[in-house]
Amino acid sequence: MQYVIEASKLKKSYKENQVVKGINLQVKKGELLALLGPNGAGKTTVIHMLSTLLKPDGGTAFIQGLDVVKDAKNVRKKISLTGQFAALDEGLSGLQNLTLIAKLYGYSNKQARSIANELIRSFDLMEAKNRMVANYSGGMRRRLDIAASIVTQPEIIFLDEPTTGLDPQSRLQVWEMVRALLKLGTTVLLTTQYLEEADQLADRIAVIDKGTIIAEGTPNHLKASIGGKTLSLRLTQPYAPKNIREILVGSYPHAFNIIEDENPLVFKIPVTKTKLANDIIDTLLNHAIPIEDFTLSDPSLDEVFLALTDTKQEEVTQ
Structure with a gap:
């Protein structure tokens, strides 16, 4: 062409x-x-x-x-x-x-x-x-x-x-x-x-x-590349994203991109299936992560960009 x-x-x-x-x-x-x-x-x-x-x-x-x-x-x-x-x-x-x-x-x-x-x-x-x-x-x-x-x-x-x-x-x-x-x-x-x-x-x-x-x-x-949906979690109190990542990595065979929001109580996680979102919520609750609310939605380009640049940064620092 x-x-x-x-x-x-x-x-x-x-x-x-x-x-x-x-x-x-x-x-x-x-x-x-x-x-x-x-x-x-x-x-x-x-x-x-x-x-x-x-x-x-x-x-x-x-x-x-x-x-x-x-x-x-x-x-x-x-x-x-x-x-x-x-x-x-x-x-x-x-x-x-x-x-x-x-x-x-x-x-x-x-x-x-x-x-x-x-x-x-x-x-x-x-x-x-x-x-x-x-x-x-x-x-x-x-x-x-x-x-x-x-x-x-x-x-x-x-x-x-x-x-x-x-x-x-x-x-x-x-x-x-x-x-x-x-x-x-x-x-x-x-x-x-x-x-x-x-x-x-x-x-x-x-x-x-x-x-x-x-x-x-x-x-x-690009939206599909980071997962079919985005799980948004709102916590009742601040919690370090690296600790959430460690919990999920310990429970599943692959790592998760934890996308931080402007609001320190909100985190977003790309997921491929609805069942996976349910499993993540159950796992976090079992580890006493204080979840107040959650939503499941299609990813935005903002989330794509944050996920991509976050992944790139992790590759550089490893």
């Missing part, structure tokens, strides 16, 4: 700090791959290498078959990049910004105005088209920034944490813009630290932690 974005053993270091440690990525035409991870995981560095802003220290990367190092000029003709901060002239109106960008790409004055007006309409900015961007809300700026990135109708768009700092309503508006791009057949590589965002938009997710991809698959596949 021909992939429009393909990276193999991609690496990048800053002095002695290895930020990206030999990752592999493959994205099909019209697909949205979300690169999911916490701040500092290496997401933006990957985007910058694929978009020719940074030269890799090792490995290879291709955009529609073009080498991002050897054919950087031609790669730039195929892609568009929207970074974490809007690249707009705040002293111009939204319409003027888009018209100027279209002119810079070589369109005539008439063509540039036509393209700008169509994008303003498509991104629901008509009421603010003549307003200075300095007076736009964060969500409006982000929508305008994405509109600017598709003036030339690129086949591939890199969105680097496009909703960081936005309020919930603005985030939803940006999501709708991204869905509209996908309907046009655009290929999107999205970086995000928001698990809900990846769950809502992505065809596939690659989870990156400390410069390494630790899991990859569809949202449902």
Whole structure:
């Protein structure tokens, strides 16, 4: 299969700090791959290498078959990049910004105005088209920034944490813009630290932690990978998670991932079957663990990520 974005053993270091440690990525035409991870995981560095802003220290990367190092000029003709901060002239109106960008790409004055007006309409900015961007809300700026990135109708768009700092309503508006791009057949590589965002938009997710991809698959596949259900336990008093883990390991032939919650009285345990959840509860009660309440539900991507990164950390420290 021909992939429009393909990276193999991609690496990048800053002095002695290895930020990206030999990752592999493959994205099909019209697909949205979300690169999911916490701040500092290496997401933006990957985007910058694929978009020719940074030269890799090792490995290879291709955009529609073009080498991002050897054919950087031609790669730039195929892609568009929207970074974490809007690249707009705040002293111009939204319409003027888009018209100027279209002119810079070589369109005539008439063509540039036509393209700008169509994008303003498509991104629901008509009421603010003549307003200075300095007076736009964060969500409006982000929508305008994405509109600017598709003036030339690129086949591939890199969105680097496009909703960081936005309020919930603005985030939803940006999501709708991204869905509209996908309907046009655009290929999107999205970086995000928001698990809900990846769950809502992505065809596939690659989870990156400390410069390494630790899991990859569809949202449902990743949820299933840590167990069919999640057992949530609420205790009546704080209890060390390592003690709970020791009890379960002693009673069953395999270890359990104990996912800690913001609430120190709550713990979550991925389980494969309902009977296993019942057995866990019985075992903990028999060991005098003070359980106040419990629920059994489908796992969320938050729980997937916490389970994956917790497992990775255990592997490193063993």
